Amino acid sequence: MIIVKDLEELKTVYNENKVHVTIGNFDGVHVGHREFLHQIKKDCIQDHAKFVIVTFVPHPLKILKAHSGFLINTYAERRELLASCGADYLLEIDFTRDFSTLTPEEFLTKHIFSFDGISKIYLGHDFAFGANKSGDFHVAKTFCEHKKTALMLQQEYKIKSSSVSSTEVRNAILAGDIPKANELLGRNYFLSGRVIKGEGRGKKIGYPTANLGYDKELIIPAKGVYITQVKIKDMIYNSVTNIGVNPTFNTGYEVHVESHLLDFTQDIYGEEIRVSFIKKLRDEKKFPSVNDLVEQITADAELAREYFKHE
Incomplete structure (x- = not known):
């Protein structure tokens, strides 16, 4: 997996023509994340496209809510876990106060569609982006239609009718319920x-x-x-x-x-x-x-x- 500073590098440095992109925080890279990412990888292989993950450093909660002591993994560990899911490229966007004020359209224009070879974008079922989390699947869908880019929405992943999320993993860890945390992570914490x-x-x-x-x-x-x-x-x-x-x-x-x-x-x-x-x-x-x-x-x-x- 190659870490890039901007998706423009995919054309100027790596000479890529076609990529599939997903965007998210992916803290912990839990079993729901992994199922989602493995499916994208399968699509990439089938479509002869490269797999690009876009994420953020630091985690938005650190900047927007001043949270600390909450990450499931370090950013280096997250890279390792994402690489194991088959990603070809990883873009880690510097998350700042200024960045958080971008509208959804500004974010997509500046940071995603800076590369014109995007064939598909995949969003998690609960992913929101842009200032005040005003961007959702419907906003992205309208934007992608103008760009003639397919937009795919992940269905919520559950275990025994229970939601799987980074928040649920954190709650299990804080409670000392390691078997539950490990089940949600799909690996040992x-x-x-x-x-x-x-x-x-x-x-x-x-x-x-x-x-x-x-x-x-x-x-x-x-x-x-x-x-x-x-x-x-x-x-x-x-x-x-x-x-x-x-x-x-x-x-x-x-x-x-x-x-x-x-x-x-x-x-x-x-x-x-x-x-x-x-x-x-x-x-x-x-x-x-x-x-x-x-x-x-x-x-x-x-x-x-x-x-x-x-x-």
């Missing part, structure tokens, strides 16, 4: 980052942990202990992960993501890792003593081992 220096308490009590330096723009699951798997380079290790503020030690309010890799003794300080979440074991708890904490961690690790034995 994960957090990535570099192993950073922590307090070293885990090592002192016999349970060393990898302290994850995660992007603070990301949403974090409810505080508690989770069965997880940690990917280091191309290797995957079973683990238990604690998310919380270490209340037994009264360390403050910063939320830490710390993974104990089962039966693992290597030093991975400074390594890039990916922590994939499977299910929650329990809520975070303040223990009366360090010995009580160690006893509980031992029990958590044993539950995780038992889980992986039956997988």
Whole structure:
């Protein structure tokens, strides 16, 4: 997948003649997104067209609502996930206050139809664009008819009669309902980052942990202990992960993501890792003593081992 700065590049740099385009935020690239994108890819193959995804950086909610700590994936992870759906090109539009004031027609003229080889445009069932979200399928349809471009509308994707959306994924993550989040994502929810220096308490009590330096723009699951798997380079290790503020030690309010890799003794300080979440074991708890904490961690690790034995 090639990242472009403007769709004009498709003609001037890459010599493309025919493309199919979709537009959206695609945060999390959940199972509904993936079904939609895979269908577009099939159409592209059938129509001998290239597949272009148009999206935004940062996410509009950050600019329009001043939201933070809500993204399911980093923008780099989103690129990776979109590439896996078969996109040939990705245009990441810089979303600013000025950009948000464009009318739907201005947006389509300046940022989409700057390339004249667009054969089809695909819109999600709930996608709105332009100032105050005034642009919808009907506005786009009128515009596309003038351009003699086909416009396709995605039907709402559901699982067991329930809607699938990035908002529903976020709600499940915040509630610690990892199985639901994973079902909506069609994959295991994960957090990535570099192993950073922590307090070293885990090592002192016999349970060393990898302290994850995660992007603070990301949403974090409810505080508690989770069965997880940690990917280091191309290797995957079973683990238990604690998310919380270490209340037994009264360390403050910063939320830490710390993974104990089962039966693992290597030093991975400074390594890039990916922590994939499977299910929650329990809520975070303040223990009366360090010995009580160690006893509980031992029990958590044993539950995780038992889980992986039956997988």
